[in-house]
Amino acid sequence: MANYKQDAAKACLQFLKPLQVIGLGAGATIAYLVDFIAGDVELANSITFVSSSFQTRLNLEQKGLKVKMASQLYAIDIYFDGCDQFDAELNALKSGGGIHTSEKILASTAKEFILIGDESKFVPDLDHTYPVVIEILPEALNIVTVKIEDDFPLATVNLRSGKEKDGAVISDNGNLLANVKFDELPDIAELNTYFKMMPGIVDHSLFYQMATKAVVAGEHGVRVITPQRF
Template sequence: MSNIIEILPRMTDHKQEAAKAAMSIISAGQTIGLGGGKTIAYLAELLAEDPKLMQSLTLTSSSFETSVLLHAKGFRLVAPSFISRIDVYFDGCDVFDRQLNALKSGGGIHTMEKLLASAADRFILLGDAGKYQATLNPKFPVAIEFLPQALSIVSRRLGELFPGTRFIQRMSTEKIGAAISDNGNMLADLYFDVFPDPTELDIQVKMIPGVVEHSLFRGMAHQAVVSGEDGVKNIYPV
């Protein structure tokens, strides 16, 4: 029987590496906004390891899970409704393109995420390098938050504007009925065969009465910090 023990190489956690790189962007005394997801949780943990920096910061978040983590770590946490300006807002995404147009569809909290991103002097995307693609991938849907009373109107109008698309209302997995956003509205996913022009999509969907917000962040991000096999990269819109 062999006594040889094979030692496997430790896999790099690229989300964690991106979070480490983001630490250099944060300065004492700033107001920092955090979104949701694993990379953001890593960043919160790293900030908590520097008590002096942590105590100087004011934090706010668009995510309930992140807010719970920040509260547990003892950060100075302020509700978004009391924030008018943020120095830096960090968040992940499903995918982003060369212009840093990003899709943030998975969590269904894109309305609050967009509010905080718009209040930030700098909005920075964090994650692994696989999030970056030359053009937005139709594999990922555009999530739409809309008033419950507007379900049929929004569905019909989207079909007229973007023929051939699939409108799939989100349903709850924990109870019978529709998934409801943190704002008390309904959510749906819009799937495209070919992703439309981001500017056209952004404007046309927002103009539909009853639509509260959608998950395409067009022209909002100032920078992306991603980690991949060739290290950490800072990407800027072209």
């Protein structure tokens, strides 16, 4: 059975060069990419890696690769990450890991931000299948929740809770995470600004006009997609 995530990850090797600083997100496709890079020992040993993902950093360290924290770097050559959905403009939704604030810092620092995954992630327009995740300062939780539900009466805001601990999920930055589920996704340019401008929200999981390429694999092979922005 074809493994399209693995195919997409392998195709990303074409963008790598010795001595680069490479940022990596989280997830299965990124894990495959780490495996492929580690397989080229000479290349792997010349690259410096950075990631906001605990699991990705652990994987890199276990393979003996050079890892730095974001605070030690000034620039990144390429940032690779997966997502839940992305559209023709390469706007992306990432609702899974809850580390989008740190991932956006890496993505914004990179000369190139490349999305990778199987072709099912590519949709004509982002929709309400996945929630938009917001990171909220604890003291602003009620204010932010009421404001969003007043402005979007059909939306629901649900605080993330732990499956293996009692209470809310706390972000790596010590904040709360909440899923905002829309009945229909609002205009994403306006939504991006709305969340960015709301006091109490640190950041959100809509990556608006940040990616420079997407590498996807499917039944008809691998495609490199560039953003169609007008």
